[in-house]
Amino acid sequence: MKVTMKKVARRAGVSSSTVSRVVSGHPNVREETSRKVKKIMDEMKYTPNMIAKSLVSKTTSSICILLPKQDEKCFSNLFFMELIRGIATQANLSGFDIFISLGANEKEEVEMVSRLLKGRRVDGVILFSSRKEDAVVDFLKINNYPFVLIGRSDKYNEILSVDNNNLKAAYDATNHLISMGHKRIGFVRGPSNAIFSCDRLEGYRKAIQDNGLERRPEWILGEEVMQDSGYHAMSFLMNLPKRPTAILVVDDLVAFGVIRGLNKLKYKVPDDLAIISFNNTTLTELSNPTISSIDIGIYQLGYTASQVLIKRIQNPSNETQHTNRFIIEHRLIVRESSIPKRLGV
Amino acid sequence: MKVTMKKVARRAGVSSSTVSRVVSGHPNVREETSRKVKKIMDEMKYTPNMIAKSLVSKTTSSICILLPKQDEKCFSNLFFMELIRGIATQANLSGFDIFISLGANEKEEVEMVSRLLKGRRVDGVILFSSRKEDAVVDFLKINNYPFVLIGRSDKYNEILSVDNNNLKAAYDATNHLISMGHKRIGFVRGPSNAIFSCDRLEGYRKAIQDNGLERRPEWILGEEVMQDSGYHAMSFLMNLPKRPTAILVVDDLVAFGVIRGLNKLKYKVPDDLAIISFNNTTLTELSNPTISSIDIGIYQLGYTASQVLIKRIQNPSNETQHTNRFIIEHRLIVRESSIPKRLGV
DNA sequence: CTGTTAGCGCCTTCAA
DNA sequence: TTGAAGGCGCTAACAG
Numbered sequence: 001m002k003v004t005m006k007k008v009a010r011r012a013g014v015s016s017s018t019v020s021r022v023v024s025g026h027p028n029v030r031e032e033t034s035r036k037v038k039k040i041m042d043e044m045k046y047t048p049n050m051i052a053k054s055l056v057s058k059t060t061s062s063i064c065i066l067l068p069k070q071d072e073k074c075f076s077n078l079f080f081m082e083l084i085r086g087i088a089t090q091a092n093l094s095g096f097d098i099f100i101s102l103g104a105n106e107k108e109e110v111e112m113v114s115r116l117l118k119g120r121r122v123d124g125v126i127l128f129s130s131r132k133e134d135a136v137v138d139f140l141k142i143n144n145y146p147f148v149l150i151g152r153s154d155k156y157n158e159i160l161s162v163d164n165n166n167l168k169a170a171y172d173a174t175n176h177l178i179s180m181g182h183k184r185i186g187f188v189r190g191p192s193n194a195i196f197s198c199d200r201l202e203g204y205r206k207a208i209q210d211n212g213l214e215r216r217p218e219w220i221l222g223e224e225v226m227q228d229s230g231y232h233a234m235s236f237l238m239n240l241p242k243r244p245t246a247i248l249v250v251d252d253l254v255a256f257g258v259i260r261g262l263n264k265l266k267y268k269v270p271d272d273l274a275i276i277s278f279n280n281t282t283l284t285e286l287s288n289p290t291i292s293s294i295d296i297g298i299y300q301l302g303y304t305a306s307q308v309l310i311k312r313i314q315n316p317s318n319e320t321q322h323t324n325r326f327i328i329e330h331r332l333i334v335r336e337s338s339i340p341k342r343l344g345v
Numbered sequence: 346m347k348v349t350m351k352k353v354a355r356r357a358g359v360s361s362s363t364v365s366r367v368v369s370g371h372p373n374v375r376e377e378t379s380r381k382v383k384k385i386m387d388e389m390k391y392t393p394n395m396i397a398k399s400l401v402s403k404t405t406s407s408i409c410i411l412l413p414k415q416d417e418k419c420f421s422n423l424f425f426m427e428l429i430r431g432i433a434t435q436a437n438l439s440g441f442d443i444f445i446s447l448g449a450n451e452k453e454e455v456e457m458v459s460r461l462l463k464g465r466r467v468d469g470v471i472l473f474s475s476r477k478e479d480a481v482v483d484f485l486k487i488n489n490y491p492f493v494l495i496g497r498s499d500k501y502n503e504i505l506s507v508d509n510n511n512l513k514a515a516y517d518a519t520n521h522l523i524s525m526g527h528k529r530i531g532f533v534r535g536p537s538n539a540i541f542s543c544d545r546l547e548g549y550r551k552a553i554q555d556n557g558l559e560r561r562p563e564w565i566l567g568e569e570v571m572q573d574s575g576y577h578a579m580s581f582l583m584n585l586p587k588r589p590t591a592i593l594v595v596d597d598l599v600a601f602g603v604i605r606g607l608n609k610l611k612y613k614v615p616d617d618l619a620i621i622s623f624n625n626t627t628l629t630e631l632s633n634p635t636i637s638s639i640d641i642g643i644y645q646l647g648y649t650a651s652q653v654l655i656k657r658i659q660n661p662s663n664e665t666q667h668t669n670r671f672i673i674e675h676r677l678i679v680r681e682s683s684i685p686k687r688l689g690v
Numbered sequence: 691c692t693g694t695t696a697g698c699g700c701c702t703t704c705a706a
Numbered sequence: 707t708t709g710a711a712g713g714c715g716c717t718a719a720c721a722g
Contacts, residue, residue: 347715349714349715349716350715350716351715351716361715361716361717362717362718365716365717365718366717368716369717393715393716394714394715394716396714396715396716397714397715397716397717398715398716398717399716400714400715400716400717401715401716401717401718402716402717
């Protein structure tokens with residue numbers, strides 16, 4: 001049988017308002033009364049009905065993570081799990097629960113979020129928004145729901161968002177390759193409608209330009225590289241009359257494919273082609289050779305996003321005050337794939 | 346301003362009960378009335394308040410996935426994301442939402458689940474229970490809450506669970522190695538308190554025994570193999586006076602570490618040591634050589650778990666009827682790591 | 691077929 | 707400092 005406030009109240013010989021006050025830590029309760037009620041609550045194993053509480057307070061203490069549809073290959077599942085861990089850890093600390101929803105397509109995503117928010121099941125949403133022209137962002141923006149973007153919007157810039165400086169990250173990665181003596185550097189980019197992907201491309205271009213290096217369009221490959229584990233793409237790249245000696249790769253998982261493709265073609269990493277990738281997932285250390293990577297602080301990204309969103313939910317007033325763009329620092333992690341053998345390790 | 350049933354009702358010139366009936370598809374509504382109400386609902390953009398509905402119906406149409414604490418290394422994040430996809434896909438089909446929670450430790454997991462269930466925020470729980478003596482299972486069992494185990498319980502066998510036949514899977518994998526001509530076969534096991542791990546070990550042993558092959562305790566390695574990416578463990582294994590020519594590895598990610606360790610030691614896979622692993626995550630195809638693996642149908646595992654749990658929630662009556670143990674078929678996927686080069690590919 | 695009534699369990703006035 | 711009353715938005719039971 002369900003233990004309600006009423007029952008606790010009756011048993012304790014007080015009114016249910018008093019019990020309510022004790023539960024919510026209201027100051028206007030005599031110390032003695034409070035202790036007595038608490039004791040009875042323990043005895044009866046009272047657990048508040050969150051649903052009833054939600055109905056009254058119009059808040060749910062829960063947020064929703066909207067994960068993009070499966071076929072966004074460029075980010076591995078490793079990435080998302082790590083993100084979820086960051087979000088969940090912080091959310092729990094703040095006493096929030098987490099809904100998770102996987103959109104099948106953009107339209108469905110909007111419906112899902114709409115249902116969750118309007119149905120008052122969640123107080124806010126964390127979006128992993130890489131794409132340009134995101135209908136979900138539009139929806140949330142228009143309806144003024146609390147949400148935070150992991151990544152950034154190219155449409156609205158006053159939106160709450162947690163991101164890396166992807167331009168700088170790619171710039172740093174490219175410079176690392178340059179500092180290793182490379183002059184011809186290629187880039188395996190992610191999907192062209194993904195903002196982070198464009199940012200990284202831009203950083204790469206800037207570094208090439210700032211160093212007065214050669215720049216060739218055929219050194220930039222699309223993400224279709226992943227097909228047949230990079231075999232054809234690498235075959236194409238390595239058979240160019242002027243081929244690069246190093247490449248940046250948009251994600252570790254893709255770098256894996258690239259390395260595998262190169263191996264099949266009997267090329268050696270890093271001797272024939274040096275590689276540096278992004279995200280620094282567990283994979284980088286398991287690869288052979290180990291992969292140099294830009295650590296973008298995935299966990300931090302999630303942790304911060306959760307923190308920022310919850311703060312906004314709990315304090316909607318300062319909506320336009322303060323910062324609304326949070327940048328997580330990246331770090332260059334150098335491993336075998338970008339260190340020429342002749343330099344030693 | 347929130348659009349409620351009352352407002353829709355007033356606008357449509359009917360009572361709110363009628364609106365309620367229309368929403369819930371109750372039969373006793375005149376076709377015409379229904380159409381009129383629906384039209385007004387659309388016009389006013391009415392969205393039902395799920396919280397209020399929950400309060401009355403005492404159901405939430407949501408389930409919770411409890412993910413084990415981070416340090417269970419043997420299963421990679423890839424595994425969990427795939428599981429989540431399976432669960433989420435099926436749950437959405439049934440109109441259920443998903444809570445996710447990451448336990449930090451067993452005690453916290455119990456508290457979490459307890460809060461969620463008693464607080465009536467979720468109707469049931471999907472547990473990834475690998476370990477023996479699981480306090481969460483005890484709690485759910487005692488309180489008679491709807492839940493399903495992915496894996497199995499060695500304590501209660503009438504519990505709803507979705508699992509592989511891990512014994513058979515390991516048996517099949519071992520036989521595959523045997524059929525490739527191997528006589529000395531090792532095993533890299535998962536955590537010893539994990540049931541699936543023990544099941545697999547048993548299957549391996551059985552296959553060795555059934556084929557009258559040699560069996561040596563030093564050929565069985567613990568999961569600490571993952572330390573320093575398997576270098577030391579492989580060094581130990583390969584330096585045994587009588588060393589195995591093939592091994593089973595409990596998870597793809599671990600197999601990765603093993604291969605990397607072997608590479609560092611200048612051993613070749615599969616020539617010096619053939620490898621077959623479990624789970625068949627994306628990694629297997631990206632490795633070099635590609636890894637033979639037992640596909641345990643991770644997505645199916647999740648999909649089925651969700652299906653079974655939701656059925657139980659919606660129809661609690663047949664609690665003890667029918668099957669309560671569902672087995673997902675496994676498949677042997679043969680790749681390069683277990684095919685001797687001399688046999689060709 | 692439709693409307694009225696009475697809660698679900700909690701929180702928040704308003705009085706006392 | 708406490709209690710009584712009313713309502714959050716919806717559903718279920720009972721009349722009509």
